[in-house]
Amino acid sequence: MEDRMEDRSDAARREEIPDELQARRETIFMIPAAPAIWAAHFLASYITAAIWCAKVAGRTGALDGARWLVAGYTGVALLAIAIVGIWGFRHHSYGDATVPHDFDTPADRHRFLGFSTLLLAALSFVAVLFVGMVVVFTETCR
Amino acid sequence: MAAPPDDTLAALLGESSVLAPAGRSAAAIAELSWWLFGGATLIWLVVIGLSIYAAYFGPRAHDEAKVRLLVVGGGAVIPTLVLAGVLAWGLWLMPQVKPPLPQGAVEIEVEGLQWWWRARYRAETGETAVPVANELALPVGRPAVLRLTSPDVIHSFWVPALAGKMDMIPGRETVIVLEPTRTGVFRGACAEYCGASHALMSFAVLVMEPAAWEAWLARQAAPAEPPASAAAQRGMAVFTEYGCGACHAIRGTEADGDVGPDLTHVGSRRTLAAGALPNTPDDYVRWISDVHEVKPDANMPPFGMLPEGDLAALALYLDGLT
Numbered sequence: 001m002e003d004r005m006e007d008r009s010d011a012a013r014r015e016e017i018p019d020e021l022q023a024r025r026e027t028i029f030m031i032p033a034a035p036a037i038w039a040a041h042f043l044a045s046y047i048t049a050a051i052w053c054a055k056v057a058g059r060t061g062a063l064d065g066a067r068w069l070v071a072g073y074t075g076v077a078l079l080a081i082a083i084v085g086i087w088g089f090r091h092h093s094y095g096d097a098t099v100p101h102d103f104d105t106p107a108d109r110h111r112f113l114g115f116s117t118l119l120l121a122a123l124s125f126v127a128v129l130f131v132g133m134v135v136v137f138t139e140t141c142r
Numbered sequence: 143m144a145a146p147p148d149d150t151l152a153a154l155l156g157e158s159s160v161l162a163p164a165g166r167s168a169a170a171i172a173e174l175s176w177w178l179f180g181g182a183t184l185i186w187l188v189v190i191g192l193s194i195y196a197a198y199f200g201p202r203a204h205d206e207a208k209v210r211l212l213v214v215g216g217g218a219v220i221p222t223l224v225l226a227g228v229l230a231w232g233l234w235l236m237p238q239v240k241p242p243l244p245q246g247a248v249e250i251e252v253e254g255l256q257w258w259w260r261a262r263y264r265a266e267t268g269e270t271a272v273p274v275a276n277e278l279a280l281p282v283g284r285p286a287v288l289r290l291t292s293p294d295v296i297h298s299f300w301v302p303a304l305a306g307k308m309d310m311i312p313g314r315e316t317v318i319v320l321e322p323t324r325t326g327v328f329r330g331a332c333a334e335y336c337g338a339s340h341a342l343m344s345f346a347v348l349v350m351e352p353a354a355w356e357a358w359l360a361r362q363a364a365p366a367e368p369p370a371s372a373a374a375q376r377g378m379a380v381f382t383e384y385g386c387g388a389c390h391a392i393r394g395t396e397a398d399g400d401v402g403p404d405l406t407h408v409g410s411r412r413t414l415a416a417g418a419l420p421n422t423p424d425d426y427v428r429w430i431s432d433v434h435e436v437k438p439d440a441n442m443p444p445f446g447m448l449p450e451g452d453l454a455a456l457a458l459y460l461d462g463l464t
Contacts, residue, residue, distance in 0.1 A: 060243070126222055130229055137233035142240050142317075 026109055030091075030117045034084045034124035041077035041128050045070045045135075053141035060142050067135040074132035081125045088117030150420055154412045155346050156327030158302050164328055164349065165304030166321040167239040174235060178228070185224075239306055241319055248286040250278065254297030254310040256336060257343040257440060258403055258416040263359060272363045273391070275403035276416045278330070279348040279362075281355035285321040298334035301347050307333045322349040327412070338439035344417025365394025366406045366463050377459025380452045384445060392463065402442060409463040415440075426457035 052066035053059060091114025097105065101112035163169040249264035251271075263272040280286050290299050292310040299318060300307040303326075308318040322328075332343040350358060369375045378395070381387065387397025393406040408414075411421055418436050419425040429436055431446040431453060448456070 126226075130226065133226075133229060133233060137230070137236065139237060140242065142242070 024106070024110075026106075026113055028113065030084060030087055030113065031120060034081045034117070034121040037077050037080050037084070038124040038127045038131075041073050042131050044073050045131055048073075049135075049141075057141055060140060062140055063135065063138060067138075070132065070135045074128060077128045078125060081121050081128060085118055085121030085125065088114045088119075088121055090114065092118055151413065151417065152329075154327075154420055155329040155344050155417050158329035158331070160302045163303055164322055164324045164326060165301075166323060167305045167319070168303055169323065170235055170238055171306055174231060177231075181224070181228075243287055243317065244285040244319065246284070247319070248280060248284060249289070250286060251289045251291070252278075252299060252310075254290070254292045254299065254332060254336070254343075256294050257332070257339040257437060259330075259343070259345050260403065263362070272359060273404045274362050274407075275405075276345045276413070277348070277411045278345065279350055279355055279358045280320060280322050281352040282322050282325050282349050284352065285319055288318050288320060290316045290318060295336050296334050297332045297336050297343075299330070300333035301328050301330040303328040304347065309334060320347075322347075325349045325351060329417075331417075339418075339437045342416065342418040342437050344413070346412045346417070361410070362407055366392050367394075369459055369462055371458070371462075373455050374459040374462050376452075377455035377457070380448070380456045381459060384448065389442070405460060405463060407463055409461045421461070423454070423457040423461045426460050427453050430456065 048069050049063065049066050052063065052069075053061065056065065057063065092111050094114070095107045095111055097103070097107035097111045101108045101115060157164070160168065160172055160175070163172045251262045251264065253260040259276050261274050261278055263274065265271050288299070288308075290308055290310040291314070292312050294312065296312065297310040298307050299310055301320065304320045304322055305318060308316050310316065326349055328347045328349065330345045330347055332340055334340075336343070348358070369378050381392070381397065382395075387395070387399050389399040389401035390403065390405045391398045391400065393404070397405075403416075409421070413419060414421050414425050415429050415437055419429055431444060431448065433440050433442045433444040445453070
């Protein structure tokens, strides 16, 4: 059994590796980029609404200005996450390393980084939409 | 003395089911709950159905494209859409559950204390506010704005049949709007753990026809009637002699304490000690003589040292304050 695992592993290691990937320095920082944008969007929205209700509109006042600001943050955040997601999709589409991309080869690393980035971008995109939805329905500081 | 059966108190305090709403926002919450329950049942049936299918009817290889569609669709896309829908409904509901403060509402200030409720009906025509305790009455079909505070620890105001919960936070005023849609008696409770007798901090909300409510409020606003019988007069003397008036007010007498509940119309309430006991002369005796047996850690000192006759007279007097 162990021998066969070894065989499989060796076969995978011998997969065709595009020359370009051999020399490439990959970055890990695209993986947390989309969740970081989600966190920044949440924080910015929360702080904006808190300051607006404490200093501008009052506890029962209207949220209008803050709603437009949060809508703006949401647009920017969604665009940024989409760019990160496209980057991830392109990385994942390149090469033919097989799932689950867990070998220590440049090809696997390349597809793994792209796939993780893409999935986290999808999650963050939905999360930012959910945060943004609040200002669609909430009109006042109450 | 035997403890009263729990169903006696439950009946006195009234309905307390979120599934039988009697208020506008409680109805909105109940409707959402039923949809969630129905949706959850449907999803459960589909998932269990698929499991049974996979185990007994289709344990063979399936077309990979279809399987991928099922995994991605059923595992990611549909849950995201369902959650988005439920979130949108919840967000849409929130302004209805916390509406802008309505005009022409009944205005009540409510304080949650360890372990009872102090309330003041704000005067509508320049008269002084009407203080009540441990029981509220509301006119049906008219919104009531309740301004909630607490002088000690965090409590939470909850009348399940009428509306959601609202915390009562020291140093801050929160607001809840109750809009009863049918008459009846509804139980309110403290919904935030607040100390030893947290569970013994209930109140009844009497929802009445507007005319009956006006009469109730006028009655609560009036001073206490002087005791009629000789025994009750003796009870009144006991009340004065033992200094009960240092903590309790009975409007129309010299008792004007502000530490404990206003007792001007204590005999008219459905329960005693914030829903801890029914309201009969025997219950007054039990409460006054052994406070902490009924309500652990309560601020009121027990007066078990009173002669039995004095205690009975006091109970008779208080019970007569209707």
